[in-house]
Amino acid sequence: MLGACATPGFVLVFTFVGFGGLMHDVGFPIIAGLLSTLLVWALPAQVILIGGLAAGTPLPALALAVCLSGVRLMPMVVALLPLMRGPRPQLWKELICAHFVAVTMWVEGFRLLPPVAAEGRPAYACGLGAGLTSMSMAGTAIGFHLSHTLPGPLAIALLLLTPISFTILLVRNxxxxxxxxxxxxxxxxxxxxxxxxxxxxxxxxxxxxxxxxxxxxxxxxxxxx
Known part of the structure; x- marks a missing residue:
């Protein structure tokens, strides 16, 4: 979990502060928003979810859109999972590790997992993913409760921190x-x-x-x- 406390992790926090402010503006409840961060764990899909609900999109169409948005993560799961499964793969552990794979986890996993001993990689991956998710949930709550002091344009601008950070990481690597x-x-x-x-x-x-x-x-x- 300490591995999550790096620049990409803090970029996530600020990004989810923007998401929390956006969530408050459209009237999305805080508990549901925190659950979306925990269970969906993909900011574009979460924005599609609350935006669609605010616009009155039919639930079947909205569910399909959220699922299709998650398809982009499949190549990342396929690429990173061999580093997370350890010497004796177990399906339930692999499913937990796979859940945590989003773009930040994908980038940080390739950076942090190779030096870890093979038998410790599943636990390390879960700890890293849990740390990133917890920080993101904290950012969501902060943004929601500070929305009255957070200007709308700033909340939206904070969402841009993630793609900017990903671009920098891609260039660096x-x-x-x-x-x-x-x-x-x-x-x-x-x-x-x-x-x-x-x-x-x-x-x-x-x-x-x-x-x-x-x-x-x-x-x-x-x-x-």
Missing amino acids: ARQAVDWLAIALGAAIAPLVAGSPGGLDLFWAGVGGGTLAFLIARYGTGRRA
Whole structure:
């Protein structure tokens, strides 16, 4: 849990302060908002949830939109789970670890888990995820109760801290030419898929940019050879 107390974790806190203020403005109850942070644990899906409820969106359509928004996390789970399962995988432990995988957990997991002994990785992953979730719930509550002093534009601006932080982390962790190519292609695709149904714009930009970069690096290099 101490591993969560790093810059990405505190960025999450401020981001969820903005979410808490937004939640108060649309009349979403605090207990339900805290449960959404604990159980949904994906800010875009949570914004879709409260925005849809405030707009009167039919519940089946809203549930589908929230589920589709979560699809973007599947590649992250697939990539990070081998580092979290330990030498003797157990399904219930893997499901708990998988629940905590969001973008911050994905980035910090690749940074913090490799030095941990294999047998301790499931417990470490759960502790890291629980720490990030607890900090985010605290940020949600702070933003909700400070909403009368938090200007609306500032609350919305705080939501931008997370994508800004993720972009910085991606650039910091880029080591090879293919990493930079994936970032550039993802940024180029993002405006083309903005507003995709179900909040899947980040999914299409990330998977599309990464896939194109992989294909170019693999087959482009093969042709030159």
